[in-house]
Amino acid sequence: SQKIEQNSEALNIQEGKTATLTCNYTNYSPAYLQWYRQDPGRGPVFLLLIRENEKEKRKERLKVTFDTTLKQSLFHITASQPADSATYLCALPYGNNRLAFGKGNQVVVIP
Amino acid sequence: DAGITQSPRHKVTETGTPVTLRCHQTENHRYMYWYRQDPGHGLRLIHYSYGVKDTDKGEVSDGYSVSRSKTEDFLLTLESATSSQTSVYFCAISEAGANYGYTFGSGTRLTVV
Numbered sequence: 318s319q320k321i322e323q324n325s326e327a328l329n330i331q332e333g334k335t336a337t338l339t340c341n342y343t344n345y346s347p348a349y350l351q352w353y354r355q356d357p358g359r360g361p362v363f364l365l366l367i368r369e370n371e372k373e374k375r376k377e378r379l380k381v382t383f384d385t386t387l388k389q390s391l392f393h394i395t396a397s398q399p400a401d402s403a404t405y406l407c408a409l410p411y412g413n414n415r416l417a418f419g420k421g422n423q424v425v426v427i428p
Numbered sequence: 429d430a431g432i433t434q435s436p437r438h439k440v441t442e443t444g445t446p447v448t449l450r451c452h453q454t455e456n457h458r459y460m461y462w463y464r465q466d467p468g469h470g471l472r473l474i475h476y477s478y479g480v481k482d483t484d485k486g487e488v489s490d491g492y493s494v495s496r497s498k499t500e501d502f503l504l505t506l507e508s509a510t511s512s513q514t515s516v517y518f519c520a521i522s523e524a525g526a527n528y529g530y531t532f533g534s535g536t537r538l539t540v541v
Contacts, residue, residue, distance in 0.1 A: 349527060360518050361471070363529030406471070414459060414478060414525030415486065420470035 319344040321409055321419035329425045336394040338422045340407035343388060350383055350390050351408040355421065361406055397426045431455040434519050434533035441540055447506040449536050451519030453499075459522040460502040461530065462486075462494065464515040471518065477502055478525070509540045 322341045330336045340350070349368045353361035367374045367383045367390070374381045380393040394401050404421040411417050433452045441447050451460060461476040463486075473486030475494040483494050491513060493505045506513055516537050520530040 351529060353530075358535075360520075360532030360535050361530075363531065366527070366529060410526040413484065414522075414527075415461075415473055415476060416526045416530065417473070418463075418471040420468070 319411065319417065321345075321407060321417060323405075323407060323419040323422040325420065325422075327423040327425055329427060330397055332397060332399060332426055332428050334397055336397050336401070336424050336426070338392040338405055338424070340390040340392065340419055341388060342409055345388070345409050345411065347385075347409045349410065350381075351416065352379075352381055352390075352392050353406040353408060353418075355404045355406060361418075364405075394424070397424075399426045399428050402426045432519065432521055432531055432533045434517075434536050436536060437534065438537045439539070441509050441538070443510060443540055444508050447509050447538065449504045449506075449517055449519075449538070451502045451504070451521075451533060453502075453521045455521060455523070455531070456499060457521040457523045457531075458499075459525050460496065461520040461522070462492075462502065462504045463518045463520065464488065464513075465518060465535075466515050474504065474517075506538075509538075511540050514538060514540045 320343045351366045352364045355361040367381045378395045382391045404423045406421040407419045408416045435450045462474040463471045472488045477483045477496040495503045518535045519533040
């Protein structure tokens with residue numbers, strides 16, 4: 318069966334350090350992968366889309382890598398700030414224009 | 429969230445009653461989705477629409493129906509609410525499907541007692 322795996326344990330990180338999150342998947346052959354941010358009580362917010370032919374993509378302090386051989390994406394937040402505290406979701410396409418989401422990985426940035 | 433509104437934001441209903449949740453968009457996007465989010469399960473797709481009157485089932489569609497009679501509105505109906513349908517429901521829109529980022533609504537917290 319198809320699976321998207323994100324670490325269920327919260328990542329606690331000191332302000333200013335780089336937070337790195339992992340998204341692993343099985344039984345998908347995605348042409349792209351997306352990352353979202355979700356704050357408590359709010360809907361997810363789209364951050365980045367990376368395509369299979371793009372090894373790396375950046376947006377401000379965010380960096381995403383996509384390794385289709387390892388079936389893995391890494392999500393980095395550099396120079397992390399308390400405002401970066403949230404849950405981050407990865408999402409993969411499947412079927413006809415649908416997205417499946419991982420369960421998310423919580424990040425807590427400690428001042 | 430800009431361009432997408434869900435109503436109601438909160439609802440408590442009794443087991444066995446029908447419930448309709450509304451998603452309204454002002455972006456003229458073709459694709460609309462209904463997800464539910466539960467602890468331990470993450471977001472799961474209930475139904476989606478790829479155009480007016482064009483809908484399809486997601487992975488957890490049992491007990492739910494949808495309708496889309498115009499571009500801007502996507503309705504989710506729980507035909508006979510059960511306690512297992514207590515959840516947070518999110519609507520999402522996309523200009524061109526899953527290869528574009530989704531825009532999510534603020535969610536509807538539904539409690540079935």
